Amino acid sequence: MEAAGRELARSVSRWTEGLERFTPAIPNLNIYRREGPSEPCVCMVEPSVALVVQGTKQALLGQDVYIYDIRRFLITSLDLPAMMNIVEASPERPYLGLVLKLDLQAMAEIMVQRRLPPPPAQPAERGMVVGHTTPALVEAFQRLVNLLDEPESIPVLAPLIQREIYYRLLMSDQGARLWQIASVGSQSHRVARAIDWLKDHYAKPLRIDDLAAHVQMSASSFHHHFRQLTAMSPLQFQKWLRLNEARRLMLAGEADVSSAAFQVGYESPSQFSREYSRLFGASPRRDVEGLREGLR
Known part of the structure; x- marks a missing residue:
C-alpha cells in the first residue's frame, strides 16, 4: 500500500508541478496540488471519489466532519453543498490528490452485468462518507494517470480503467452507499433526481409536495430522506443554490446586488442580503x- 501510494504521489507531483489544479485529457478526472493548508471553501461537490496520495484534507457537511488522507478516500454520492479545506500540506510535502467524477449509470451497469449481490438494507445516511483505501484502488488510479504518457490510448483504455475503479468502490467497505444511489427506484436515487430538479429550477418557488410527487415519494418521506442525505432541508438546499449563483453573478460583474437577488428568485433585496x-x-x-481582492 505504501509503495503504491508513493509511486502515485510521484506521478501526481510530476503532472502538477507549478499548478494547483491540473485537468488532464482523461474525462472526469482532476488532479490537485497545494503547498500549504487552505481556508475552508464553500462549494458544490459532485458525485465523485477523492483519493489523497499525500497530505490531509477535510470536508464539512452540516455538523459532520470527514477527514481523508492516504489511508482513506472520500465518496460523495450526490451533489452536496459542503466546505472543503486542506489541513496538512507544506512546500516540502505538498497536498496531492485526485478526484474522479462518478458515472452512476456505468456503476448501475456494472452491478447488473457482474450480478453483484446487493448489500444488506441500510437506513438512509449522509451522501458523503469516508472509506478505507486499498492497494487495488491505488493501482487502478496509477494506471489511469499513466495514460497521460500515452495520450493516444486514453479514448480506449481510460473508460476501462474507470470502470475498474467503480467496481473497486462497489466492492469496498462503503459500496453499500453507492448501491443506494445507483439503484434506480431507491430513496437515495429519488433524492438525487430531486436535487437535479432543484439545480435546474432554483429560481422558481418551491412546493415540497409537488417536488416529492415529482420523484414519487410522500412529502414526509421525501423531507426525511433529503435531510438525512444532504444535512439540510430542500428549502435550505434551494437557498444555498440561489445564494451561490448570486455570488457568481456578482463576482463575474454580470449583476449588482439587487438584480442578482431578483435573478435567483428573491423578491426582497433586503431578505437576500440578510441570508447572504x-x-x-x-x-x-x-x-x-474581498473575493476580487483575493484574485489580484
Missing part, C-alpha cells in the same frame, strides 16, 4: 469585494 450575510459571513458587496 448569514451564509458567507459578510454583506454581498463586501464579500464580493
Whole structure:
C-alpha cells in the first residue's frame, strides 16, 4: 500500500508541478496540488471519489466532519453543498490528490452485468462518507494517470480503467452507499433526481409536495430522506443554490446586488442580503469585494 501510494504521489507531483489544479485529457478526472493548508471553501461537490496520495484534507457537511488522507478516500454520492479545506500540506510535502467524477449509470451497469449481490438494507445516511483505501484502488488510479504518457490510448483504455475503479468502490467497505444511489427506484436515487430538479429550477418557488410527487415519494418521506442525505432541508438546499449563483453573478460583474437577488428568485433585496450575510459571513458587496481582492 505504501509503495503504491508513493509511486502515485510521484506521478501526481510530476503532472502538477507549478499548478494547483491540473485537468488532464482523461474525462472526469482532476488532479490537485497545494503547498500549504487552505481556508475552508464553500462549494458544490459532485458525485465523485477523492483519493489523497499525500497530505490531509477535510470536508464539512452540516455538523459532520470527514477527514481523508492516504489511508482513506472520500465518496460523495450526490451533489452536496459542503466546505472543503486542506489541513496538512507544506512546500516540502505538498497536498496531492485526485478526484474522479462518478458515472452512476456505468456503476448501475456494472452491478447488473457482474450480478453483484446487493448489500444488506441500510437506513438512509449522509451522501458523503469516508472509506478505507486499498492497494487495488491505488493501482487502478496509477494506471489511469499513466495514460497521460500515452495520450493516444486514453479514448480506449481510460473508460476501462474507470470502470475498474467503480467496481473497486462497489466492492469496498462503503459500496453499500453507492448501491443506494445507483439503484434506480431507491430513496437515495429519488433524492438525487430531486436535487437535479432543484439545480435546474432554483429560481422558481418551491412546493415540497409537488417536488416529492415529482420523484414519487410522500412529502414526509421525501423531507426525511433529503435531510438525512444532504444535512439540510430542500428549502435550505434551494437557498444555498440561489445564494451561490448570486455570488457568481456578482463576482463575474454580470449583476449588482439587487438584480442578482431578483435573478435567483428573491423578491426582497433586503431578505437576500440578510441570508447572504448569514451564509458567507459578510454583506454581498463586501464579500464580493474581498473575493476580487483575493484574485489580484
